[in-house]
Amino acid sequence: MSGAPDIRWTFSHAADTEIMSAEVVDHRFGEHFHETWAIGCIECGACAFSASGRAHTARAGDVVIIPPYVVHTGGTDVGRLAYRMAYVGEDWFSSLSGLLFGALQVCFPGVVIHDPFAARRLSAALAPAQMRDAERKALLAQALVGLLARHAIPRLDGGTPRVTLDRAGNGGNLLRIVGSETVSQSALIRRFTRRFGLSPVRYLRNLRCVSAKRLLRVGLPISEVAHALSFSDQAHFTREFKKIHGITPGLYRTAVSAGRRA
Numbered sequence: 001m002s003g004a005p006d007i008r009w010t011f012s013h014a015a016d017t018e019i020m021s022a023e024v025v026d027h028r029f030g031e032h033f034h035e036t037w038a039i040g041c042i043e044c045g046a047c048a049f050s051a052s053g054r055a056h057t058a059r060a061g062d063v064v065i066i067p068p069y070v071v072h073t074g075g076t077d078v079g080r081l082a083y084r085m086a087y088v089g090e091d092w093f094s095s096l097s098g099l100l101f102g103a104l105q106v107c108f109p110g111v112v113i114h115d116p117f118a119a120r121r122l123s124a125a126l127a128p129a130q131m132r133d134a135e136r137k138a139l140l141a142q143a144l145v146g147l148l149a150r151h152a153i154p155r156l157d158g159g160t161p162r163v164t165l166d167r168a169g170n171g172g173n174l175l176r177i178v179g180s181e182t183v184s185q186s187a188l189i190r191r192f193t194r195r196f197g198l199s200p201v202r203y204l205r206n207l208r209c210v211s212a213k214r215l216l217r218v219g220l221p222i223s224e225v226a227h228a229l230s231f232s233d234q235a236h237f238t239r240e241f242k243k244i245h246g247i248t249p250g251l252y253r254t255a256v257s258a259g260r261r262a
């Protein structure tokens with residue numbers, strides 16, 4: 001039986017970063033991806049998850065680093081898990097890596113890195129208590145620059161394959177990305193899934209849910225966001241949004257407003 005997750009979101013608007021503090025008991029998030037870097041630490045328990053189809057376990061003292069668009073799961077199968085995650089915008093993260101390496105694109109030696117010092121710094125930067133945005137940005141920058149300096153290396157390839165929502169359109173363009181009309185639809189679906197980690201239908205749904213956050217942050221009503229992103233109705237949008245982000249669109253927007261007042 002899954003336990004209902006206790007999830008809180010806070011924001012550092014100046015640092016282009018969203019922060020999630022979560023406590024879960026026997027709860028798992030299904031396969032999904034984010035448009036941002038997902039960088040976090042374990043407060044207690046063990047997080048058993050997959051990333052790009054490979055199994056990982058993270059515990060206290062570990063830092064979890066998941067690049068943008070990497071398909072992963074989350075949560076725990078056994079016992080209580082508490083963790084904190086930063087969802088760091090690519091532009092800001094690249095600006096930090098550029099300061100250190102002169103390279104905007106970097107990679108890390110693994111998804112889970114055991115570094116108690118870096119984990120403690122990150123935990124302090126991601127504390128759920130409200131703080132001034134400038135203070136949050138400074139703590140985040142210090143933690144991320146330290147993590148980059150200790151573990152990152154410049155990336156030479158293009159990184160994780162991705163499709164933007166504009167390119168995906170209404171979904172009809174997704175299969176054309178991986179082949180021509182002379183190939184059967186089932187073969188194209190399998191090819192797309194191998195390359196991007198999710199089936200075309202699930203990938204498009206995920207894209208819409210991560211894109212929804214931008215529309216919610218600028219104040220568009222939830223019903224209009226659902227319509228703009230082609231969900232069947234507001235209830236459908238709410239269910240899918242919560243599967244990925246752990247909270248409803250309404251609670252997400254409330255957290256955004258609270259972050260701006262901090």
